[in-house]
Amino acid sequence: MRHLLSIEDLGAAGINEILDLSDTFVEVSGRSIPKVPALRGKTVAWLFYEDSTRTRLSFETAAKRLSADTMNFGVSSSSVNKGEGLRDTVETITAMGVDAIVVRHASPGVPWQITRWTDACVINAGDGWHQHPTQALLDCYTLRQHFDSLEGRHIAIVGDIKHSRVARSDLLAFTMLGAEVTLVAPQTLLPPSLEGWPAKTSHDIDAVLPSADVVYLLRMQRERMHEALLPSLREYRAGYGLTLDRCALLADHALVMHPGPMNRGVEIDPEVADLDRSVVVEQVANGVAVRMAVLYLLLGSGVELTGGAR
Amino acid sequence: MSLVIKGGTLVDATGTRRGDVRIEGDTIAAVGDGLTADRTIDAGGCVVSPGFVDLHTHLRQPGREQAETIETGGRGAALGGFTAVVAMPNTDPCMDSAAVIREVIEWARTAPCDVFPTAAITVGRRGEALSPMAELAQLGVRIFTDDGDGVQDDRLMKRALEYSVGLTPFTGGQSVTLAQHCEVSVLSEGGSMHEGEWSSRLGIPGQPSEAEELMVMRDIALARATGARVHLQHLSTEGSVEMVRRAKAAGLAVTAEATTHHFTLTDACCADYDPVFKVHPPLRGDRDVDAVKAGLADGTIDAIATDHAPHTRDSKELPFDQAPPGMLGLETALALALTELDIPLETLIGLLTWRPARIAGIDDVHGGPLVAGHQANLCVFDPELEWQVAGAAMASRSENSPYEGRTVRGRARHTVLHGEVVVHDGEAQR
Numbered sequence: 181m182r183h184l185l186s187i188e189d190l191g192a193a194g195i196n197e198i199l200d201l202s203d204t205f206v207e208v209s210g211r212s213i214p215k216v217p218a219l220r221g222k223t224v225a226w227l228f229y230e231d232s233t234r235t236r237l238s239f240e241t242a243a244k245r246l247s248a249d250t251m252n253f254g255v256s257s258s259s260v261n262k263g264e265g266l267r268d269t270v271e272t273i274t275a276m277g278v279d280a281i282v283v284r285h286a287s288p289g290v291p292w293q294i295t296r297w298t299d300a301c302v303i304n305a306g307d308g309w310h311q312h313p314t315q316a317l318l319d320c321y322t323l324r325q326h327f328d329s330l331e332g333r334h335i336a337i338v339g340d341i342k343h344s345r346v347a348r349s350d351l352l353a354f355t356m357l358g359a360e361v362t363l364v365a366p367q368t369l370l371p372p373s374l375e376g377w378p379a380k381t382s383h384d385i386d387a388v389l390p391s392a393d394v395v396y397l398l399r400m401q402r403e404r405m406h407e408a409l410l411p412s413l414r415e416y417r418a419g420y421g422l423t424l425d426r427c428a429l430l431a432d433h434a435l436v437m438h439p440g441p442m443n444r445g446v447e448i449d450p451e452v453a454d455l456d457r458s459v460v461v462e463q464v465a466n467g468v469a470v471r472m473a474v475l476y477l478l479l480g481s482g483v484e485l486t487g488g489a490r
Numbered sequence: 491m492s493l494v495i496k497g498g499t500l501v502d503a504t505g506t507r508r509g510d511v512r513i514e515g516d517t518i519a520a521v522g523d524g525l526t527a528d529r530t531i532d533a534g535g536c537v538v539s540p541g542f543v544d545l546h547t548h549l550r551q552p553g554r555e556q557a558e559t560i561e562t563g564g565r566g567a568a569l570g571g572f573t574a575v576v577a578m579p580n581t582d583p584c585m586d587s588a589a590v591i592r593e594v595i596e597w598a599r600t601a602p603c604d605v606f607p608t609a610a611i612t613v614g615r616r617g618e619a620l621s622p623m624a625e626l627a628q629l630g631v632r633i634f635t636d637d638g639d640g641v642q643d644d645r646l647m648k649r650a651l652e653y654s655v656g657l658t659p660f661t662g663g664q665s666v667t668l669a670q671h672c673e674v675s676v677l678s679e680g681g682s683m684h685e686g687e688w689s690s691r692l693g694i695p696g697q698p699s700e701a702e703e704l705m706v707m708r709d710i711a712l713a714r715a716t717g718a719r720v721h722l723q724h725l726s727t728e729g730s731v732e733m734v735r736r737a738k739a740a741g742l743a744v745t746a747e748a749t750t751h752h753f754t755l756t757d758a759c760c761a762d763y764d765p766v767f768k769v770h771p772p773l774r775g776d777r778d779v780d781a782v783k784a785g786l787a788d789g790t791i792d793a794i795a796t797d798h799a800p801h802t803r804d805s806k807e808l809p810f811d812q813a814p815p816g817m818l819g820l821e822t823a824l825a826l827a828l829t830e831l832d833i834p835l836e837t838l839i840g841l842l843t844w845r846p847a848r849i850a851g852i853d854d855v856h857g858g859p860l861v862a863g864h865q866a867n868l869c870v871f872d873p874e875l876e877w878q879v880a881g882a883a884m885a886s887r888s889e890n891s892p893y894e895g896r897t898v899r900g901r902a903r904h905t906v907l908h909g910e911v912v913v914h915d916g917e918a919q920r
Binding site: 265266267285287288289290292293307308309310311345348371372373374375376377 | 685686690691692694695696698763764807809811812
């Protein structure tokens with residue numbers, strides 16, 4: 181596999197390969213000088229058409245710990261603002277001699293389009309509502325630190341599934357690793373069709389929580405109110421928010437996850453975010469190691485990533 | 491100079507028979523056996539039919555000549571077997587005034603295909619105020635449409651239909667037709683493909699079937715209320731086809747077209763995010779494709795249209811949700827109809843010729859029977875010839891064919907426009 185576009189492309193074997201390698205980079209990140217020369221001489225370009233602080237910093241940290249050179253094609257300050265097309269931008273970056281392009285774009289599918297115009301590895305750092313494969317990998321890694329296996333585990337993904345690339349990626353990753361997933365959301369925040377999705381759905385979070393090993397909360401965006409998808413954030417919290425009261429329904433071992441940034445007081449009560457069962461900070465920390473593993477496998481290992489179905 | 495088309499199978503509204511067609515000037519002089527003339531064109535193994543009529547063509551001139559011009563689009567049409575195309579008004583400036591319509595008619599004089607301009611129903615296609623419909627009708631416009639944007643305002647659409655009924659003094663007694671791109675925009679806004687299984691999986695905002703169907707339903711109701719002629723463009727859903735079927739059974743003056751892509755491609759084509767498959771209305775599901783085919787077979791749908799919509803390579807390399815909708819169609823329509831539709835040849839030719847000609851109000855000159863005295867607008871095609879689609883080889887200035895690389899069957903061999911051979915052995919003559 182030359183690119184990392186969709187979590188689906190990896191299959192269970194590919195996911196496990198990356199997670200296994202991530203252990204090594206967790207160890208590297210724990211050293212007093214957390215840096216290895218694995219990608220010395222390699223150049224990674226960031227092409228972020230959509231605002232991102234966390235994902236970009238995480239990738240940047242990962243690349244630097246591997247000694248790669250990085251360059252940032254800042255979209256707001258570049259020729260893109262002067263009307264340069266996607267293809268011209270990609271061909272320009274490619275001509276400078278980059279080994280990987282990490283791309284985020286508000287339009288779904290852009291990473292696929294880019295592969296037609298460059299010989300560099302393309303890593304999808306989020307395309308519209310569609311995919312965010314490294315988020316799924318870091319979520320799987322975080323879960324692996326708490327559970328021996330995801331086989332038979334029950335994971336509830338709660339919130340705005342329809343507009344979420346995290347939900348689309350995590351659902352595939354979790355189920356490929358053997359978990360059962362229930363999507364919990366108001367009907368307006370579910371995709372128009374769930375044909376072929378390996379998940380159950382529910383509008384009743386209280387009925388789902390008792391059997392959940394993991395509750396994965398999604399960020400509720402304010403702009404959804406303008407599209408008449410919900411009456412109010414207050415009503416959303418009442419129906420779907422993980423309140424402190426609701427937490428009492430959870431099994432003792434159940435974990436709470438969130439891709440960040442959190443809307444405390446909306447999808448998650450402030451107190452819940454700070455409970456021991458909340459692993460949000462671990463997710464962020466693991467993000468660096470997992471992205472090191474991805475960069476290393478695609479750029480430095482000299483071995484092809486296994487790749488799965490499809 | 492006289493011309494004879496020799497040895498073909500003649501198919502028109504009167505039926506199928508073998509024979510030669512002798513043409514003098516711009517008119518069919520005789521049809522029969524053993525005819526001779528100054529020039530002979532071989533039609534052995536071929537079908538001779540009236541020239542095709544496309545109710546839905548985007549020629550892009552004026553305004554987007556880098557994508558297409560009346561000349562290049564007209565050449566593509568001729569190569570596809572068309573002798574008449576109805577040009578959509580979403581040009582820049584838009585075809586909503588006598589000045590622009592006159593220009594288009596003037597430019598079209600030298601095109602190797604007759605071009606009949608439509609005009610916008612509303613000024614600037616903005617859906618706010620009626621265009622000068624009587625003045626435009628006087629210049630020859632017989633179809634009014636805000637194509638690309640259906641008229642959203644119910645009252646304005648009703649007024650436009652009412653007004654259209656009284657335009658006969660300006661047309662020499664001919665009726666005009668209002669053609670609608672049926673799409674309730676608040677339901678489809680922001681969508682780039684059919685809303686359903688594939689859009690959900692791909693994370694592409696969708697355009698639901700009901701966005702089309704609600705406007706089909708409204709316009710049928712308004713046709714009933716006003717008695718005006720309504721033509722529904724590019725039907726794409728099972729529900730739309732069924733509503734038109736019922737409207738026709740009730741005797742309403744409603745006609746409809748379907749594009750080649752809506753009976754050959756589905757939303758699954760969007761899986762690789764190639765914007766060449768982005769089109770409005772969007773490619774739908776298998777059931778919709780089957781319903782469109784059934785509608786063509788049983789006469790519910792009156793015409794095969796191309797919705798030929800050229801776009802430059804640059805614009806089709808934008809992200810899927812930003813790329814403009816539309817695909818080429820003129821040079822592939824016949825082959826796809828022959829390859830994909832399981833209907834009698836006479837029915838198929840009716841969908842491409844006399845039935846659309848009647849809707850366009852040009853059946854005195856186009857789509858007419860192959861009989862002496864009629865205008866010599868005809869197409870000679872080889873129904874068995876296999877060929878491979880290549881956008882770069884087309885006459886169009888653009889290359890956005892969704893059938894790139896596909897092997898199809900059937901191709902126009904000669905096209906005759908007002909007695910002139912504008913395509914000979916598959917080559918454009920001008």
